Amino acid sequence: xxxxxxxxxxxxxxxxxxxxxxxxxxxxxxxxxxxxxxxxxxxxxxxxxxxxxxxxxxxxxxxxxxxxxxxxxxxxxxxxxxxxxxxxxxxxxxxxxxxxxxxxxxxxxxxxxxxxxxxxxxxxxxxxxxxxxxxxxxxxxxxxxxxxxxxxxxxxxxxxxxxxxxxxxxxxxxxxxxxxxxxxxxxxxxxxxxxxxxxxxxxxxxxxxxxxxxxxxxxxxxxxxxxxxxxxxxxxxxxxxxxxxxxxxxxxxxxxxxxxxxxxxxxxxxxxxxxxxxxxxxxxxxxxxxxxxxxxxxxxxxxxxxxxxxxxxxxxxxxxxxxxxxxxxxxxxxxxxxxxxxxxxxxxxxxxxxxxxxxxxxxxxxxxxxxxxxxxxxxxx
Amino acid sequence: xxxxxxxxxxxxxxxxxxxxxxxxxxxxxxxxxxxxxxxxxxxxxxxxxxxxxxxxxxxxxxxxxxxxxxxxxxxxxxxxxxxxxxxxxxxxxxxxxxxxxxxxxxxxxxxxxxxxxxxxxxxxxxxxxxxxxxxxxxxxxxxxxxxxxxxxxxxxxxxxxxxxxxxxxxxxxxxxxxxxxxxxxxxxxxxxxxxxxxxxxxxxxxxxxxxxxxxxxxxxxxxxxxxxxxxxxxxxxxxxxxxxxxxxxxxxx
Numbered sequence: 001x002x003x004x005x006x007x008x009x010x011x012x013x014x015x016x017x018x019x020x021x022x023x024x025x026x027x028x029x030x031x032x033x034x035x036x037x038x039x040x041x042x043x044x045x046x047x048x049x050x051x052x053x054x055x056x057x058x059x060x061x062x063x064x065x066x067x068x069x070x071x072x073x074x075x076x077x078x079x080x081x082x083x084x085x086x087x088x089x090x091x092x093x094x095x096x097x098x099x100x101x102x103x104x105x106x107x108x109x110x111x112x113x114x115x116x117x118x119x120x121x122x123x124x125x126x127x128x129x130x131x132x133x134x135x136x137x138x139x140x141x142x143x144x145x146x147x148x149x150x151x152x153x154x155x156x157x158x159x160x161x162x163x164x165x166x167x168x169x170x171x172x173x174x175x176x177x178x179x180x181x182x183x184x185x186x187x188x189x190x191x192x193x194x195x196x197x198x199x200x201x202x203x204x205x206x207x208x209x210x211x212x213x214x215x216x217x218x219x220x221x222x223x224x225x226x227x228x229x230x231x232x233x234x235x236x237x238x239x240x241x242x243x244x245x246x247x248x249x250x251x252x253x254x255x256x257x258x259x260x261x262x263x264x265x266x267x268x269x270x271x272x273x274x275x276x277x278x279x280x281x282x283x284x285x286x287x288x289x290x291x292x293x294x295x296x297x298x299x300x301x302x303x304x305x306x307x308x309x310x311x312x313x314x315x316x317x318x319x320x321x322x323x324x325x326x327x328x329x330x331x332x333x334x335x336x337x338x339x340x341x342x343x344x345x346x347x348x349x350x351x352x353x354x355x356x357x358x359x360x361x362x363x364x365x366x367x368x369x370x371x372x373x374x375x376x377x378x379x380x381x
Numbered sequence: 382x383x384x385x386x387x388x389x390x391x392x393x394x395x396x397x398x399x400x401x402x403x404x405x406x407x408x409x410x411x412x413x414x415x416x417x418x419x420x421x422x423x424x425x426x427x428x429x430x431x432x433x434x435x436x437x438x439x440x441x442x443x444x445x446x447x448x449x450x451x452x453x454x455x456x457x458x459x460x461x462x463x464x465x466x467x468x469x470x471x472x473x474x475x476x477x478x479x480x481x482x483x484x485x486x487x488x489x490x491x492x493x494x495x496x497x498x499x500x501x502x503x504x505x506x507x508x509x510x511x512x513x514x515x516x517x518x519x520x521x522x523x524x525x526x527x528x529x530x531x532x533x534x535x536x537x538x539x540x541x542x543x544x545x546x547x548x549x550x551x552x553x554x555x556x557x558x559x560x561x562x563x564x565x566x567x568x569x570x571x572x573x574x575x576x577x578x579x580x581x582x583x584x585x586x587x588x589x590x591x592x593x594x595x596x597x598x599x600x601x602x603x604x605x606x607x608x609x610x611x612x613x614x615x616x617x618x619x620x621x622x623x624x625x626x627x628x629x630x631x632x633x634x
Contacts, residue, residue, distance in 0.1 A: 319469075320432070321469050322469045322471050324429075324430075324431050324432070324453060325465065325468070325469040325471070325523075326471075326479065326483070327430075327452070327453040327454045327457070328429045328430070328431075328453045328454075328456075328457055328462075328463055328465075329457055329462075329479070329480070329483035329539065329543065330454050330457035330458050330483040330484070330486045330487035330490070330543070331454060331479070331482050331483050331486050332454050332486055333452070333454065335482060335486065336454075339474050339478075339479065339482065340471065340474065342473070342474075343471055343472065343473030343474035343522070344473055345473070346473040347472050347473040350473070
């Protein structure tokens with residue numbers, strides 16, 4: 001089974017696959033020691049799960065998929081803009097085409113609902129932005145129970161001069177694993193803003209591939225993962241500058257508490273001829289426990305001239321001086337830690353213009369961040 | 382209010398304070414002067430409860446309690462405030478949020494009711510106005526990207542807001558131009574009152590032209606070697622710290 005999952009989620013030859021799954025192979029192997037049955041597309045959502053995607057600002061523009069299958073019952077498409085075309089192919093493949101400005105976000109929800117035994121689902125989403133600007137929110141949620149392994153393959157095409165803000169919010173219980181592959185192409189003068197927030201999950205793997213294919217194409221990414229217990233998240237960003245004067249700006253933060261494991265791989269390639277590229281990548285991580293682990297790998301390959309590139313990655317602990325500063329003003333130690341951890345994560349989202357989106361992220365951070373020190377071990381060794 | 386007796390402190394195995402004794406009464410302003418490396422900042426940090434300082438001998442009593450057994454946040458709630466020599470930049474943590482959390486934690490500790498957002502902001506505006514600080518300071522992250530002067534002003538603003546009983550200013554004048562220093566001095570002078578004690582740690586006499594102390598102490602090599610009134614600071618300014626060392630040698634001979 002292990003080989004089968006690796007075949008499915010890995011790319012390239014055996015050596016490349018091995019390398020790309022280096023820090024998560026054991027987690028994948030452990031996962032694949034189970035037999036997965038096909039997940040039930042007609043599973044019922046419990047009330048709290050249904051409430052978690054009922055956002056006032058996306059009512060009427062919400063598409064819900066239960067175990068990968070489109071759910072008429074939970075979707076609400078009453079107010080989808082005329083400039084948006086929604087098509088379903090066989091229930092599991094969504095094709096969303098945007099042909100003009102749409103001020104309001106579209107909300108895609110992927111809900112994992114467990115069965116009696118381990119189950120798995122897969123789905124696909126094609127998103128084409130042909131004109132104007134659009135915001136798409138993708139939310140991954142699930143109910144605790146037997147293992148569920150979901151896989152979502154997305155293909156995103158961003159046409160010349162358009163602007164897409166794609167925000168993924170993945171907040172999963174410890175029994176749910178998630179594989180996401182997003183292949184994005186950004187055409188001439190187009191912009192892709194990519195915000196990613198990852199909380200929890202047994203194994204969350206994201207392969208985010210971005211091709212800056214047209215001149216002056218721009219990619220901006222802000223992301224954070226927050227993990228505890230034995231949660232494991234592995235994010236691979238692979239950005240290819242394929243044209244002149246292309247820009248990427250990546251700022252990711254990671255927090256791991258208890259025995260959690262975080263992986264961040266940020267690769268930027270500037271292809272021959274992509275002169276004038278400007279590439280920036282920063283990845284900072286916070287370890288809150290001696291048993292947590294974070295691996296970060298920034299990779300920069302440049303084959304063009306006159307390229308500006310800056311990248312940096314750190315893994316550290318809470319700043320004791322900052323902690324003392326807060327405490328010296330009267331903030332109790334545990335609250336001071338929470339403040340610092342939240343501040344560390346919020347930095348990644350400070351520049352997000354959309355107030356609603358930032359509010360959602362803030363609320364999730366407040367809810368999911370560890371509130372005290374990692375020395376309280378809830379997970380047995 | 383504050384009674385330090387024969388305090389010995391080690392930092393990373395090295396003795397920095399070597400028997401420091403100091404009495405600060407309510408309503409008094411004490412200036413501590415001394416050359417680099419004398420132990421001035423160590424004194425401030427030990428009083429505020431910073432980790433990494435090993436007290437090997439002596440005692441610190443604050444309003445009749447053993448100050449050294451209190452956590453930093455308990456000291457703050459009991460009225461001890463340290464204005465940092467190097468205020469810490471904390472990106473991502475909003476100044477308003479932080480100060481409201483600090484203030485309400487202190488109030489809770491003292492059994493007082495917490496302030497709601499409206500009450501808190503009213504108080505903040507009042508203090509900002511008195512100190513001539515623009516309120517955009519409150520919307521920024523704690524000290525993040527602040528200039529040296531802004532950081533020190535933020536310290537004084539925090540002091541004004543939290544209204545401590547004992548304020549320790551650790552080289553608050555360092556790196557400030559004359560206008561910023563006057564602003565800091567004005568902030569301190571406005572808070573002088575019969576119930577409040579100040580320990581003003583400084584390297585230069587200049588600040589003491591604006592914050593006129595009741596007592597001046599000279600700290601050299603971990604001990605207070607000379608105490609006097611404000612004229613002592615002027616003598617120091619004139620003769621330098623070498624003068625003290627010479628006087629000590631002469632006294633010992």
